[in-house]
């Protein structure tokens with residue numbers, strides 16, 4: 564390489580040597596972040612970035628109430644859950660109290676992957692069957708069993724023999740060009756067909772695991788009635804509905820606390836992660852009491868770090884901030900405000916084919932031809948990088964990678980939204 568070796572180049576060289584070149588990084592020119600505060604991130608040169616991407620620091624980067632709770636509890640006790648301690652009970656009580664009624668018992672774990680792993684085990688144990696249905700563009704975690712659902716890395720197919728994928732429901736690129744109730748019926752029919760195939764193959768059907776807002780799929784608008792119909796088939800066949808709330812949970816959607824509540828169908832099991840600990844490793848599962856009791860009876864499940872007092876103090880502090888700062892309401896108000904601004908940009912730029920989302924989780928699908936809905940993947944990549952250069956962090960999702968992903972920490976304000984919108988306007992004018 565000619566020219567001066569920059570700090571970033573040195574870090575990259577060390578990273579490749581120590582972590583391997585395959586360890587994923589964002590942006591053509593990666594960012595070296597050294598500090599976070601609220602909705603802001605700072606790089607090593609002191610440049611400030613508006614964070615419109617990170618949902619893990621759900622209540623804001625390094626929120627003082629969460630940091631203090633972690634610090635205080637760390638000074639007193641941090642030990643596993645095979646001793647009696649009130650905090651794990653208080654947290655489990657508060658968490659289950661936030662969920663819909665039948666979800667009355669909890670596991671506290673460390674990651675979303677662990678949470679989904681438990682959910683799969685519980686569904687398979689309960690039904691005595693192996694077959695799991697997921698969508699054709701999804702990711703639910705990195706353990707061996709959960710990775711069998713990673714259709715996102717396998718061209719829409721699930722890599723595991725006991726997993727079948729179904730097309731995710733969407734109205735923008737609808738299955739077979741259908742619309743309305745016929746579309747909902749057809750998408751739900753795919754679920755029924757997968758169930759029938761499992762039964763015919765002798766594998767049997769255990770359950771369907773989906774992200775309640777189909778985030779990795781590109782945050783589609785779901786045909787009305789789909790969830791009732793699809794989960795109707797699931798339950799008729801004796802299977803369980805597992806809602807992955809790792810992305811959609813903890814007030815993100817604005818209207819309600821959990822993504823599944825936006826569809827009106829309550830799952831048998833809900834799994835949680837990312838935003839639960841505001842950056843600290845906290846994950847969880849809530850489920851019907853009979854399912855948890857049955858699982859506990861047969862499986863000695865123990866998680867060394869899951870449910871420890873520091874984790875629970877952090878989890879409680881996150882819930883405190885969500886409540887005290889009215890972040891669910893803020894997600895709804897500022898999310899709607901941002902969507903309105905994006906619709907105005909859609910009037911101005913043909914590149915914007917669709918704007919959709921829930922609260923402060925918004926997808927902007929970019930197309931080079933609105934009629935044909937030709938995915939503008941290269942333009943999306945350019946925009947994400949140019950936004951970063953101008954101090955706004957975004958990413959992209961969707962089957963074609965052409966959906967701008969906007970999912971900021973929940974204290975995101977209207978002023979923050981204005982900065983996002985004006986920067987996007989400037990950048991769109993350059994494409």
Ligand SMILES: Cc1ncc(COP(=O)(O)O)c(C=O)c1O
Nearest residue numbers: 674675676702703704774809836
């Ligand atoms: C929907 C969904 N579920 C589960 C996971 C896995 O969570 P974790 O990385 O905490 O194991 C992810 C991670 O990206 C996710 O997007």
